[in-house]
Amino acid sequence: MASTLPTLAIPGQRLAPVSSYAAGPGTHVQNANIYASIAGPVLVNPASSKTAKSTLSVSRSPLRTAAPAAPQSAPKSTAPGPSKLRYNTLPAVDSIVLARVTRVQKRQATVSILVVLDESASNKAGPPPTTTTAPTGGASDNDNIEAILSSAANPENHSNSDELRFQALIRKEDVRAVEKDRVVMDEMFRVGDIVRGTVISLGDQSFYYLTTARNDLGVVMARSEAGNMMFPVSWKEMRDPVTGVAELRKVARPF
């Protein structure tokens, strides 16, 4: 392995020839050489097979591993591998997002995307946070999910900055996998709910398309009519801890 790989790359810096590496996210190829296109630490992902070349990429998210240039020979069984790098921070097909419901109509619900979750972060979101000990390569946005959610769930913040967020639609037939024709949107989402969904299409010029038709997708945070945070009791019901009134939602599996 050539020892000329820098730890930190800046845009336009030549990293390696394409004959020795494959170009990954954060790089581009010019004249059979791989150049960095963003500033950040250089990563080498070891090839999955003997014949393939290792992938050279520049990380967009700050890394916790201090030696990025050395390919780690550790097998993936011990720890979840480094999170898959992406070409951008935008929602893409199959990425899991957290979004806030801004409008509920008969045939669809409009949501605004708060954050695009990393694969590592969605692993982190799965088990309860008290038991997670495995270090995960967090991204900049995903480090402050709690802050984003608490500010987004606050009714006072609902009007601002929606124009700055990517908008998405959840169509009636994408809400759940079974009994699609019996879906009543009012009993699935309410304005202000925080929804975990996955992107099924980049959509048209203004909207992405989301689906919640999976057990782990749906409403994750909601307030009751009385304004209290509710807890889930079943796949279609949440309950207010203060008044005890149950409300209908398409609830995401909490664990």
Place this chain on the structure above:
Amino acid sequence: MTDRRRINGPPSGTRPAVFASSLKSASGAATERPRRHRQPNELRKIFLKTGLIPSASGSAYLEYEPSASLAAARSSPQSLIPPSSALKLACTVHGPKPLPRSATFSPNLVLTTHVKYAPFAARQRKGHIRDASERDLGVHLETALRGVIVAERWPKSGLDITITILEAEDDRWWGDAPDSHDAPWGMMNVLAGCITAASAAIADARIDCLDLVAGGVAAIVSDDEAAEEGNSSTPKLMLDTDPAEHKSILSACVVAYMPARDEITEIWLKGDHSKASLGVDDSSLGHEALIDGAVNAARGAHTVLVEAVRESAERYAGLSTSDS
């Protein structure tokens, strides 16, 4: 109802222009044009720092070192009017963010650039609405940056680049009367600074770029000293000219240059460079020498840019190791 039968005077009172070249200071000495103390190929020092505006996804602040005459005037002021000015500007990058609802679908990143002078930036106050020269700068900047950004990696999103100029270069020495060589020479220095600062801010926002694009200015000037001494006033090529320091700038050129690829994304030539023969040994045409000079100036700015972006990357990467 205005009187249309006569030629009216201006509605408010006017004063005849008083030029500093005809003024005597309190000590009796005439105020003098600031002199260039640098070598012809020596740039002013550049201060460039990224990430100063926390609410933006990327930001940069750029400042040129004030010329020696300005520093001298500050330590021992002879006049209330500063002899020259130095460039100061701030650049913010917002985005990638969703396109406005009225926009059509775009598979690429949509770039918007705004350049605005602060009202106090120049000797003549600027209004709050962008005027033609500011819009012109914005278009030039957009051309310079469009060739650098890898736009196809950011579908359906927009990027807003806003530059506020806090202090602009003068177009000429303030004591000079407008003459035939007049042109907005200061604008070219401003554009070069805008390009360098925007490049740093884009790298700070982590938008994919082909290279760090740097702006550079070169100008062909004719020095009046040489003419007074009876020599034939040979025009000289100078890098990073401060327009206040020269009697007349014949032509100037600003480029946006990518050193790693040796490509120019934006070029702006102004003035008459046909008769500027740069000495007997230099047979190259005026405009070629100008462009080469501007590229050299951009290479100099690029070294500063590299350090600023490296600092931004280290800060970004170091943040996570400290809080993990």
